[in-house]
Amino acid sequence: MAVSVLGELLITAGLVLGLFVVYSLWWTNVIADREADRQADKVRDHWAQGGTAPGGPGALDTGDGIGFLHVPAMSGGEILVEKGTSAKVLNDGVAGYYTDPVKAVLPTSGKKGNFSLAAHRDGHGAKFHNIDKIKKGDPIVFETKDTWYVYKAYAILPETSKYNVDVLDAVPKESGRTKPGHYITLTTCTPVYTSRYRYVVWGELVRTEKVDSERTPPAELR
Amino acid sequence: MGYGRDGMYGWIWRHLPGNAWIKALISIVLVLAVVYVLFQYVFPWAEPLLPFNDVTVDNS
Numbered sequence: 001m002a003v004s005v006l007g008e009l010l011i012t013a014g015l016v017l018g019l020f021v022v023y024s025l026w027w028t029n030v031i032a033d034r035e036a037d038r039q040a041d042k043v044r045d046h047w048a049q050g051g052t053a054p055g056g057p058g059a060l061d062t063g064d065g066i067g068f069l070h071v072p073a074m075s076g077g078e079i080l081v082e083k084g085t086s087a088k089v090l091n092d093g094v095a096g097y098y099t100d101p102v103k104a105v106l107p108t109s110g111k112k113g114n115f116s117l118a119a120h121r122d123g124h125g126a127k128f129h130n131i132d133k134i135k136k137g138d139p140i141v142f143e144t145k146d147t148w149y150v151y152k153a154y155a156i157l158p159e160t161s162k163y164n165v166d167v168l169d170a171v172p173k174e175s176g177r178t179k180p181g182h183y184i185t186l187t188t189c190t191p192v193y194t195s196r197y198r199y200v201v202w203g204e205l206v207r208t209e210k211v212d213s214e215r216t217p218p219a220e221l222r
Numbered sequence: 223m224g225y226g227r228d229g230m231y232g233w234i235w236r237h238l239p240g241n242a243w244i245k246a247l248i249s250i251v252l253v254l255a256v257v258y259v260l261f262q263y264v265f266p267w268a269e270p271l272l273p274f275n276d277v278t279v280d281n282s
Contacts, residue, residue: 004229019257023265024274085278087270101281118278128277165279188277195276 024123025193032093032125039065039092040080047145066106067144069095069117070221071186073153074130081142085118093125095186102168107142107149107182107205115142116168116185121192121199128188131199132158139220140184140203146211148218151184151203159190159197167200175202 043065068078082089085096097104098116105113119127134140134153142149155175160167164174167187171180182205190199209218228235234252238245269275 008229008231016260019260020265020268023261024269027261028269087275090277098278101279120275120277123275160279162276162279163281165281167279187279189275193274195273198277198279 028091028123029093029125032091032120032123034093036080036093036125039082039094040068040078043068043080065094066097066108067142070141070143070217071134071138072221073134073138074128075133076127076130078143079119079127081117090118090120091124093120093127095119095127098168101165102170104168105170107184108144108147112180112182113170114168114172114183114185116187118187121188121190128186128199129192131186131188131201132190134186134201139206140186140201141218141221142184143211148209148211150206150209150218150220151182152206153201153203155202157200157202160200162189162195162198164198167198167202172202174200177202177204181205 065080065082067081069081070078080094082092082094082096084099089096095117096119097106098118102114102116104116105111107115119125121128121131134156136153136156138153140151140153142151155177157167157174160174166172167174168185170183171177172183172185175183177183184203184205186201186203188199189195190197235245235249238248240248
């Protein structure tokens with residue numbers, strides 16, 4: 001009697017764990033992609049209506065969406081970029097720029113610094129799932145309302161401690177750079193399906209291109 | 223205990239009303255309800271407590 005109830009509980013626990021895997025790796029992607037699409041449409045509409053630059057008046061209804069990241073090496077299309085790296089932001093299937101512990105320097109500011117981003121490796125849109133496909137020299141393009149910022153990946157750190165906040169520095173020394181410049185940093189967790197370490201890709205700005213009326217993508221994305 | 227020989231699922235089955243078809247139907251509804259509660263409430267609550275999905279670097 002007791003044995004059969006115990007057996008049923010064990011089977012039930014197994015089923016619940018199995019369902020949790022389905023939830024983590026599939027369902028969270030479904031809802032995150034839906035939410036990301038919705039917010040991305042809002043940003044695009046806002047741009048089309050001639051909205052002002054992020055942070056200006058009328059920026060409220062775009063969420064904190066400031067632009068789109070295009071990384072052909074990762075495929076998977078464009079990734080909306082929003083402010084902050086809290087779970088609440090990232091769980092919407094977007095990439096977030098760091099506000100803490102080291103504040104990201106937005107490319108739109110024109111200042112030298114590090115545009116540091118984070119996104120999920122698995123679940124919740126898994127926008128940086130294929131980060132390991134990025135090789136040195138691959139383009140990383142950030143699209144804003146008016147400008148394409150074309151970066152080139154120049155350094156990769158396949159595994160580092162999750163406490164290694166130095167990778168976000170304005171001049172990320174671990175990437176081999178010692179002088180101030182316009183850098184971009186992508187961070188996510190590694191190995192896949194865990195959060196033991198962090199994977200970091202650094203890029204630097206090669207050039208910028210004005211967005212034309214057709215929003216023709218720069219050569220790197222064609 | 224009141225579970226008899228067949229465990230708790232057997233106990234539930236015997237306490238559902240109607241014939242076998244109606245019992246089966248109610249069982250499916252119950253299963254779907256449990257899955258819904260898990261996906262909608264339990265898993266979203268449990269996920270941040272598990273170390274699978276931290277992607278940022280930080281000091282803490």
